[in-house]
Amino acid sequence: MHLKPFAYHRPLSLAGLWDIMDKAPSGGFILLGGGTDVLPRMGQRLLAPAALIGLKNIAELKVIEREGDDVFIGAASALQHVRESELVSRLFPALAQAAARVGSPQLRHMGTIGGNLCLDTRCLYYNQRQGPGAFPRCYKKGGDRCHVVKGGKRCYALFSADTPAALLALDARVCIGGAAGKREAPLNEFYRDDGIRSRDIGEKEIVLGIKIPGKPVRVSAYLRFSTRAAIDFPLAGLAVSVEKSRSGAFVNPRVAATGICSRPLRLAGLETLLAGRDVRREITEEEWGDALKELRPVRHQGISPAYRKYLFGVLMQRARARLVP
Amino acid sequence: MEQPIKLQINGRSYMLNVGPQVTLLHVLRDYLGLTGTKEGCDGGECGACTVLCDGESVLSCLMLALDAQGKNILTIEGLANNGELDRIQEAFVEEGAIQCGFCTPGMVLSTKALLDRNPHPTFEEIREGISGNLCRCTGYVKVFGAVARLAGTGKPFSDK
Structure with a gap:
């Protein structure tokens, strides 16, 4: 890939990172985890940062460890390591399954969980090289229109990372840090339905990692549908988690989806449908059809919104089967 | 700079x-x-x-x-040592898992990464192990065959 020149900083500690970020001009740098999302965009000339700050050499960001009942996963942990972590696969199967579904083995060795959380939104009209005769600039390219939603007042680019859906269903909290200190927020409040700024994070802040509660114990699963497994983003991804109960009922169910709008989304309709219901009872097409009535996917990909909605229903049916003890 | x-x-x-x-x-x-x-x-x-x-x-x-x-x-x-092919390369040659050869270096290295960690992968694990390498010639059957031979899993697809 022939990239335009940039300065490259590779701090060895968080203290070093804050120092570099503090001196960098606002908007002048991009954080680099595994590089698997940022570098292709730079190759397409969609991004041209003056500087990149690599996070791979910061040991504090690579831990996967217990913190009391919770488990903390550092943002620079490779997706393959998250997937292979004994702790993660035992306590949070949905996360291990989601990490296993990201891209190819090569991309999982390089890509990080922090990078997956902060994966930029995608769009047919955005993720391609700009050339003569291209479409007029859309919002995401600094223009004044959206090609996906005609007359749309904002960018509708699609959020399509796998692990955030699993993490939403597991009630995870995101740990954010900067020179001024650290803060924590529920992951659900971290995302916004906006294709340009889909994450609520300051310019000089970074995602330090993710904290997942180990109690109450949850059974979980993540399923997705994509055209080709290894090189495509999900057309639909669905994570379900439910508190373990003796009665075999869905207790406090969480259902979260990716590939649906500009953020990973909790599907309240499906959660209501599941609550209190016996896990062994199958979900009919009529039932999920009703539960997804409010859902309005827009035409991002080559398939129709109605079919995508259908996919989420089917994934829900299959995910239920996976939760049966 | x-x-x-x-x-x-x-x-x-x-x-x-x-x-x-x-x-x-x-x-x-x-x-x-x-x-x-x-x-x-x-x-x-x-x-x-x-x-x-x-x-x-x-x-x-x-x-x-x-x-x-x-x-x-x-x-x-x-991979090759003093002109002698590595056993993965040998298997690719013997199974005819090469056509134009453009994807082969990547295929061979993905196979090595897989087998070094997991010497006897299942078919599913083989599929996943080389899922990140695209080939526009072979249709993958012979590549699976080469990896399965090394893994000792036998032929993944029968000849009948």
């Missing part, structure tokens, strides 16, 4: 000057003449540029050369 870096590739040390924007793939092919590593899509999708970095398969088109410092990089050139 160019800076001096030291890379460890196929057991040899190389000193060179590169700018931060230079990828490992670019260094391998254009600076060092190690053209066994192929440039396919150059965007992280096809796997033709796969190399091993400390034993893990990575895409050299998405790795900055500066980040390869301090790592043991293995390319396809590092």
